[in-house]
Amino acid sequence: MSMWRDQATSKKDESSPAAAVPGATLPVENRPGTALSDPPATAATPAARPSGEAKESLIAADITIEGKIEGSGHVRLAGKFKGDVNVKGDLTIERGAKLSGGVRANKVIIAGELEGNIESAAQVELLASGVLAGDVKAGSLTVAAGSRMRGQADFGWGDDKGPGKPSAASPPGGGSDSNAT
Numbered sequence: 001m002s003m004w005r006d007q008a009t010s011k012k013d014e015s016s017p018a019a020a021v022p023g024a025t026l027p028v029e030n031r032p033g034t035a036l037s038d039p040p041a042t043a044a045t046p047a048a049r050p051s052g053e054a055k056e057s058l059i060a061a062d063i064t065i066e067g068k069i070e071g072s073g074h075v076r077l078a079g080k081f082k083g084d085v086n087v088k089g090d091l092t093i094e095r096g097a098k099l100s101g102g103v104r105a106n107k108v109i110i111a112g113e114l115e116g117n118i119e120s121a122a123q124v125e126l127l128a129s130g131v132l133a134g135d136v137k138a139g140s141l142t143v144a145a146g147s148r149m150r151g152q153a154d155f156g157w158g159d160d161k162g163p164g165k166p167s168a169a170s171p172p173g174g175g176s177d178s179n180a181t
Contacts, residue, residue, distance in 0.1 A: 054089045061096065075105075077112070084116075095129045108138075110147075117151070124155070 056074040059065060063079035074089035077097045084102045085091055091105040097112035107123045108114075110130035118124055121138040128146035141155040 056089075059097075061094075093130070095127075 054073040056076055057069075057071075058076045059079045059081055061078040064081075065079070066082040068083045069075060069081070069085045069087065072088040074092070075085060075087055076092045076094065077099055078094040080098045082100045084104075085099065086104045088106060090107040090109070091103060092109045093099055093112040093114055095111040098115070099113070100115045102116045103114065103118045104120045105118075106121065107125075108118055108121050109125045109127065110132055111127040112129070113131040113133075115133045117134040118132075118136045118138060121136075123140050123142075124136055124138040125142045126132055126144060126147040126149060128144040130144070130147045132147075132149040133151060135151040136149075136153040136155065138153075138155045141153055143149065
């Protein structure tokens with residue numbers, strides 16, 4: 001007889017996913033009033049990371065998006081994106097991915113293709129499979145053998161003049177008189 005009561009009680013809760021498992025509670029992301037696209041919190045998701053670490057957003061390989069990305073987290077691009085990216089975190093362009101637009105990020109790693117300027121970055125890494133068609137302004141630039149770049153690069157110029165940085169007295173080109181072709 002209690003079996004009928006249990007079914008009647010669960011009938012009014014059928015809209016809730018927790019009704020399928022007795023005693024189950026819903027994670028915050030799956031409670032009514034929250035977006036269904038939010039992933040549940042698990043050890044592998046950014047929600048379980050320490051609060052000081054930024055979250056990462058992924059644009060998957062089979063996705064093409066046009067627009068603008070702004071925020072404070074990290075962005076990993078595996079698909080295609082047309083527009084500007086302005087993040088306080090890191091931007092990673094995976095092998096086979098393509099970004100057409102300007103970039104402002106803390107760290108930029110390019111294994112795919114970037115058509116556009118990197119306007120402000122602390123660190124830029126152009127990996128062996130990376131292609132960059134645009135100008136770079138960064139604190140440091142790492143270029144791997146086999147990568148391709150077309151554009152101008154300004155790096156290492158900070159407010160303070162350290163070793164290896166030209167001073168007002170040194171001639172352009174660091175005093176070298178060689179002609180590169």
